[in-house]
Amino acid sequence: MSWSELLVMVVEDHGFQRRIALRLLTELGVERTLEGADGLHALEVLRRQPMPPDVVLVDLDMPGMDGIECIGHIAQERLARAVVVVSALDPALLNTVQTMARAYGLRVLGSVEKPLTRDKLESVLARFGEHAGEQHDEGEADFAVQTLLEALDNGEIVPWFQPQVEFGNGKAVGVEALARWERPDGSVVRPVLFVPLLEREGRANALTDRMLDEGCRWLQRWRQDGTRLKLSVNVSPLSLADPTAADRYQAIAESHGIKPEDVVLEITESSVMTDAARGLGVLARLRLKGFGLSIDDFGTGYSSLAQLAQVPFTELKIDKDFVFSSHAQPRKRAMVEASLDLARKLRLTTVAEGVETQEDWQLLAELGCDIAQGWLIGRPVPGSELQAAVARWRRPVL
Numbered sequence: 001m002s003w004s005e006l007l008v009m010v011v012e013d014h015g016f017q018r019r020i021a022l023r024l025l026t027e028l029g030v031e032r033t034l035e036g037a038d039g040l041h042a043l044e045v046l047r048r049q050p051m052p053p054d055v056v057l058v059d060l061d062m063p064g065m066d067g068i069e070c071i072g073h074i075a076q077e078r079l080a081r082a083v084v085v086v087s088a089l090d091p092a093l094l095n096t097v098q099t100m101a102r103a104y105g106l107r108v109l110g111s112v113e114k115p116l117t118r119d120k121l122e123s124v125l126a127r128f129g130e131h132a133g134e135q136h137d138e139g140e141a142d143f144a145v146q147t148l149l150e151a152l153d154n155g156e157i158v159p160w161f162q163p164q165v166e167f168g169n170g171k172a173v174g175v176e177a178l179a180r181w182e183r184p185d186g187s188v189v190r191p192v193l194f195v196p197l198l199e200r201e202g203r204a205n206a207l208t209d210r211m212l213d214e215g216c217r218w219l220q221r222w223r224q225d226g227t228r229l230k231l232s233v234n235v236s237p238l239s240l241a242d243p244t245a246a247d248r249y250q251a252i253a254e255s256h257g258i259k260p261e262d263v264v265l266e267i268t269e270s271s272v273m274t275d276a277a278r279g280l281g282v283l284a285r286l287r288l289k290g291f292g293l294s295i296d297d298f299g300t301g302y303s304s305l306a307q308l309a310q311v312p313f314t315e316l317k318i319d320k321d322f323v324f325s326s327h328a329q330p331r332k333r334a335m336v337e338a339s340l341d342l343a344r345k346l347r348l349t350t351v352a353e354g355v356e357t358q359e360d361w362q363l364l365a366e367l368g369c370d371i372a373q374g375w376l377i378g379r380p381v382p383g384s385e386l387q388a389a390v391a392r393w394r395r396p397v398l
Contacts, residue, residue: 039065075104170395174230204236264292320354
């Protein structure tokens with residue numbers, strides 16, 4: 001999408017600053033704009049639009065309805081495709097607002113500190129098009145549950161793969177398998193819309209098995225072409241309550257000639273202890289068989305240190321919300337540094353998710369992180385496109 005096609009709204013109570021923002025957008029080639037004089041006025045304008053704007057720039061500190069409340073309404077009513085937070089306030093507060101918006105399912109392109117400049121606007125708006133290769137709408141699911149279950153049985157739910165590369169030399173060393181529903185009409189549905197439904201319907205094990213099976217099939221195919229990679233697969237928390245999981249995963253991997261040592265099972269931090277005794281038993285058996293175990297989204301749950309002490313993890317994945325803009329936000333940087341320091345002491349491999357800029361790459365490299373994953377390296381792609389995606393990757397020259 002070219003910038004002339006974007007519809008961008010500016011919500012700012014100060015008339016002069018609002019006009020400056022609109023002028024800067026025009027200079028950048030954005031031809032379609034809307035404006036709101038405060039939060040309430042902005043919501044009135046947005047509700048009248050036949051289609052939600054692509055981006056809404058929201059100032060946080062406004063009289064009447066402030067920007068935080070306004071963003072909450074925009075998110076809950078799905079009145080925009082993405083927002084940008086504009087403020088001269090504390091970066092820690094900006095981060096909290098971004099996290100709130102994402103929790104509602106609203107895409108946040110980032111925050112811009114006042115005063116607005118053309119460069120700042122250009123940088124944050126450029127992020128809108130970065131994910132254009134994949135449907136990013138995380139709205140309501142428009143399919144029947146029975147259709148979804150049939151799609152799983154018919155092989156329509158497949159893994160796409162996102163490359164993981166070493167910070168030290170830029171070499172691709174692994175991929176994460178991420179579920180995608182490739183519908184017959186050519187559309188692709190993201191996992192946030194269907195994985196919770198599969199778990200609710202008791203099909204979590206079937207999904208995990210399929211991702212592992214198809215992932216190992218691709219791993220073997222790439223190896224025949226000379227590309228050796230490790231495979232990371234997300235394991236549903238419900239699978240950890242299944243005592244047959246360890247033997248089944250081993251059988252699936254070995255049926256494709258893949259050793260368990262070449263597979264990392266990612267366990268979401270908040271899920272490990274749903275059934276503590278049984279879950280720990282399954283995890284211990286998986287580790288005994290040689291599978292790597294990764295604590296996923298580290299730092300987003302409530303018992304991180306307890307999990308690390310009790311589970312034989314081999315890898316720690318730093319959550320993308322901490323990684324993104326960590327070079328510019330001291331609190332995020334502190335979280336990343338603490339996580340890396342802890343991982344070193346526990347002799348865990350470290351993987352940073354959500355590496356999207358050269359600045360974040362440089363910081364993580366300097367702090368000694370092992371592996372990077374994110375849009376800077378490559379977006380998730382079907383297995384048939386993975387080798388080409390790896391070949392296109394070029395390590396940043398810093």
